[in-house]
Amino acid sequence: MNVRIQFTYLTKKGSTTTFLSEEMPAERALIIAEDIDKTDRSKDLYFPDPHGYSWTVKELKKYMKGIQTEPHNITVYFDGGYDHNSRESGLGCAIYYDQNGKSHRLRRNAFVEELFSNNEAEYAALHLAIKELEIMQVQHMPVTFVGDSQVVINQLSGEWPCLEEELTKWADRIEGKLNELGIEPEFQLVSRKRNKEADKLASQALKNIEITSLIEIENQ
The missing domain is CATH 3.30.420.10 (Ribonuclease H-like superfamily/Ribonuclease H)
Incomplete structure (x- = not known):
């Protein structure tokens, strides 16, 4: 499944802006999202799919684990x-x-x-x-x-x-x-x-x- 990464970025002074990535495989999106989370400058991170549904990190990880069966x-x-x-x-x-x-x-x-x-x-x-x-x-x-x-x-x-x-x-x-x-x-x-x-x-x-x-x- 392909998804995008959407999240809100917070600067040190409290300004915010929203980013939306290009479409990519879900496995890659999770790896990048984990790296984004390490910055402690992001919130409201979701993974919109092409069908209009937005996945949370927990939901997408559960889906990727279940997909093996x-x-x-x-x-x-x-x-x-x-x-x-x-x-x-x-x-x-x-x-x-x-x-x-x-x-x-x-x-x-x-x-x-x-x-x-x-x-x-x-x-x-x-x-x-x-x-x-x-x-x-x-x-x-x-x-x-x-x-x-x-x-x-x-x-x-x-x-x-x-x-x-x-x-x-x-x-x-x-x-x-x-x-x-x-x-x-x-x-x-x-x-x-x-x-x-x-x-x-x-x-x-x-x-x-x-x-x-x-x-x-x-x-x-």
């Missing part, structure tokens, strides 16, 4: 495939994360018939991944989403406008769910070669090969 350091690979002849779609996602000091990989795919384009299938694959995150009870957490769809990545990053009605509906649905879960998304565009795991899952779904697996891995 929950999924964190999450990277999601997603891909959607569309068959123009049959109008069928295959969705695939691979979720890598840490929990309780161990690394894990969750793979999931799905066969879908009601979509109308490859771009829509890509959006649906991302939505499938986010639903898996919801099942995993991922909340108030940064998550990296990796895909090879320029349309999805650039539209959700705000680089491209979303003009098609169906894609706008998917984008709104995804952004709404991310906000509901408090997930801070980072979108990364990669080549299909670097997204081959999710691509394979989507292709298997098109062949009605259902994949749902969870394994512990040596290195994430």
Whole structure:
């Protein structure tokens, strides 16, 4: 989770002013806050997050301690495939994360018939991944989403406008769910070669090969 540091600074003569830092990882913010506290010149120190909540030092430390037992350091690979002849779609996602000091990989795919384009299938694959995150009870957490769809990545990053009605509906649905879960998304565009795991899952779904697996891995 990323936060800012906000505090009131007191001079020797009693003047005060308020400072608000740039956004940074919560771990780093706590280290800097401890250093600020040593000056004995600060008061009312809080950590505002991107969702409008301000954490106290005690709350943020408790959150960071508890996070070790929950999924964190999450990277999601997603891909959607569309068959123009049959109008069928295959969705695939691979979720890598840490929990309780161990690394894990969750793979999931799905066969879908009601979509109308490859771009829509890509959006649906991302939505499938986010639903898996919801099942995993991922909340108030940064998550990296990796895909090879320029349309999805650039539209959700705000680089491209979303003009098609169906894609706008998917984008709104995804952004709404991310906000509901408090997930801070980072979108990364990669080549299909670097997204081959999710691509394979989507292709298997098109062949009605259902994949749902969870394994512990040596290195994430």
